[in-house]
Amino acid sequence: MKLFSAAAALLAAVPFTQAYWKGFNVAAENPDGSCKTQAQWVSAFQKLASLPGHFTSVRLYASSDCNTLALAVPAAISTGTQLLVGVWTQDDAHFKREKDALESAIKRYGQDWIIAISVGSEDLYRKEVSAGTLATKIYDVRGMVRAMGVKKDVGHVDTWTAWVDSANTEVIKASDFIGLDAYPYFEGSSIENASNAFWSAINKVRGVVDKVSPGKWVWVTETGWPVSGPNYGNGVASIKNAQTFWKQIACAAFKQIHIFWYVHQDYQASPSFGVIDRNGKAIYDQQSC
Numbered sequence: 001m002k003l004f005s006a007a008a009a010l011l012a013a014v015p016f017t018q019a020y021w022k023g024f025n026v027a028a029e030n031p032d033g034s035c036k037t038q039a040q041w042v043s044a045f046q047k048l049a050s051l052p053g054h055f056t057s058v059r060l061y062a063s064s065d066c067n068t069l070a071l072a073v074p075a076a077i078s079t080g081t082q083l084l085v086g087v088w089t090q091d092d093a094h095f096k097r098e099k100d101a102l103e104s105a106i107k108r109y110g111q112d113w114i115i116a117i118s119v120g121s122e123d124l125y126r127k128e129v130s131a132g133t134l135a136t137k138i139y140d141v142r143g144m145v146r147a148m149g150v151k152k153d154v155g156h157v158d159t160w161t162a163w164v165d166s167a168n169t170e171v172i173k174a175s176d177f178i179g180l181d182a183y184p185y186f187e188g189s190s191i192e193n194a195s196n197a198f199w200s201a202i203n204k205v206r207g208v209v210d211k212v213s214p215g216k217w218v219w220v221t222e223t224g225w226p227v228s229g230p231n232y233g234n235g236v237a238s239i240k241n242a243q244t245f246w247k248q249i250a251c252a253a254f255k256q257i258h259i260f261w262y263v264h265q266d267y268q269a270s271p272s273f274g275v276i277d278r279n280g281k282a283i284y285d286q287q288s289c
């Protein structure tokens with residue numbers, strides 16, 4: 001009975017729909033390559049909040065590029081959106097500008113708008129940095145924000161294949177959360193086997209993380225299926241398959257893991273994963289969860 005009431009109290013404290021972060025990746029650039037203005041950030045956040053899933057969590061890739069935090073944070077605050085911050089780590093001068101932009105945003109707006117902070121994105125997958133150097137940068141950013149009183153998680157985002165590589169263990173140790181990117185399409189998976197491939201990637205990463213740093217949370221920081229573009233093996237880009245992937249993966253994942261969908265809008269890219277077309281309309285139906 002005691003256990004039961006503890007669980008009931010927890011459930012009461014955390015509304016069910018907010019038990020997991022359920023968000024979207026949003027680029028600082030518009031599809032034509034121009035940087036988003038503050039008004040365009042507001043309009044992107046309002047669009048995501050107006051979708052049937054009422055998305056009010058957003059992942060950003062960088063802090064200083066396109067003045068991202070200076071423009072996106074006030075837009076987030078005015079629309080009730082929270083941000084998974086990205087700090088780009090290459091090169092050292094850029095990394096310094098990224099840290100400075102994060103520091104300025106925290107000084108000006110406090111920390112309530114922050115979901116967590118990712119130091120780096122797919123750096124290990126691109127083999128741009130050693131695990132040791134990346135870990136040092138994660139500790140560096142954590143030190144900076146902790147000194148400012150910020151208690152949010154500081155981690156890293158990389159492909160699921162990078163996380164299961166034993167050369168990268170130090171980055172698991174350095175991270176408060178493990179953000180994985182998993183794209184069954186890029187692995188050449190058919191849409192029929194995409195759900196298998198997706199959950200198998202998560203479980204492989206969980207297996208490694210549980211050995212290195214038991215109890216650390218594994219988040220999905222990117223996944224999605226393209227609405228158009230070339231085929232990868234058995235992976236076929238189409239609106240129908242993107243819709244199927246949404247129904248099978250998003251609907252299940254939203255109930256059991258922190259997840260950020262890829263992507264808000266990228267209609268000039270190939271493959272194109274964006275769910276919002278050039279007229280601001282959802283390309284496929286997201287009501288069916």
Ligand SMILES: *[C@@H]1O[C@H](CO)[C@@H](O)[C@H](O)[C@H]1NC(C)=O
Pocket residue numbers: 190193196197198200201
């Ligand atoms: C389906 O996905 C699983 C997990 O990635 C993989 O082991 C299996 O070989 C795949 N099956 C087919 C038919 O591709």
